[in-house]
Amino acid sequence: MGRILPRRATASVEEALDDTRVVLVNGARQCGKSTLVTQLGNARGAEWRSLDRTATRQAATYDPTEFVMSDDPMVIDEIQRVPELLLAIKETVDADPRPGRFLLTGSARVLSLRSVPDALPGRIETIELWPLSQGEIDNKPDGFVDAIFELGTELHHTSEEDRDGYIQRLTRGGFPEGIARTPRRRERFLDAYVSDLINRDVIQLSEIERGPEMRALTRLLAARSGQLLVPGALGNELDLTWPTIKHYLGLLEEVFLIKRIPAWSRNLSTRAVATAKVAMVDSAIAANLLGFDDHSLRQPASPLGPLLEGFVAMEIARQLTWSQHRAEMYHYRTKDKLEVDIVLENRRNQVVAIDVKAASTVRSDDFRGLRHLADRLGDDLIAGVVFYTGQQTLPFGPRFRAIPISALWELSAPR
Secondary structure: OOOOOOOOHHHHHHHHHHHOOEEEEEEOOOOOHHHHHHHHHHHOOOEEEEOOOHHHHHHHHHOHHHHOOOOOOEEEEOHHHOOOHHHHHHHHHHHOOOOOOEEEEEOOOHHHOOOOOOOOOOOEEEEEEOOOOHHHHHOOOOOHHHHHHHHHHHOOOOOOOOHHHHHHHHHHOOOHHHHOOOHHHHHHHHHHHHHHHHHHHHHHHHOOOOHHHHHHHHHHHHHOOOOEOOHHHHHHHHOOOHHHHHHHHHHHHHOOOEEEEOEOOOOOOOOEOOOOEEEEOOHHHHHHHOOOOHHHHOOOOOOHHHHHHHHHHHHHHHHOOOOOOOEEEEEEEEOOOOEEEEEEEEOOOOEEEEEEOOOOOOOHHHHHHHHHHHHHHHHHEEEEEEEEOOOOOEEOOOOEEEEEOOHHHHOOOOO
């Protein structure tokens, strides 16, 4: 790409540094954490220490207290490599509670790791950084979440994107290193990325040596994108016990390779299925694990639908880290197999329900799950949306709209 793209998380990190003693930027490897904190750290005259370097890591392990001693702000990259530093940081910031003392990065969900001695309650703010959103790549607003909660069915969007364009975006993904490469070289990068993540981070975190099993599970999860996540069924296919599968899933989520989307119910129906669904954090990884490129995804038998659902879910997950509306993401499915791909619920119990279709046309029957949910939610449903690969916003009743997928990144949040 040849340039550093602005990240929407920058403002959140700057705000946190102004009033919080320790700020942690947590996210997948190669998603741009080091670049972000380098820019912010340089602007504040911070010391820089990377725990990916052997000598630095050894010094931190030998004497954590001395390692974090500094009158200046300090950036520590990949803090999960020496989690004992967090206790030394706690002691330091308790003695000197100035805001912005430490800016940390982590490529695992640091505060959930079993080896972390203390979670720094009241002293730390965690900001998640995902791979680049489509809006960050294209310099677009990325304002759909706020727009749909504010405008509901008054929202209108016309798109110039077509089905081939969405396929190209899906296989391109959001990793800066991958975007900068040709499709063939991107495949090499993605192969190496998953392999290194499992061989280094996952095995280090868990002290296991079952890399082949983890790689097989990762491919199986990519194939089940958008489906219910049943550990027992996965275990049967891989000949692994249910506790082992559950442990492996936790590890893959800790290193930001997958995201589990919990089931949503609000006790509206005792027939709601409580099993989570899974999405790969980056759509290019999912497509590459399955061996699909732009050309093969255009074929009728390709898994474009499930992969596109995962792509949309992760674009929304990115937006939820900066949107003004504080909402959570779920899915909904009954035992009768009526389902809604994505359910967004804000703090006022208002809901936006979303289904994703790979087709460029939409039928009334595509709103079946959304109507089922609307009957149970009443006025709490702001809008039922079918995202599709067409180019116009189309009404399908008072609270239902078919909307082009590109509305996710092309719409601006209302002022």
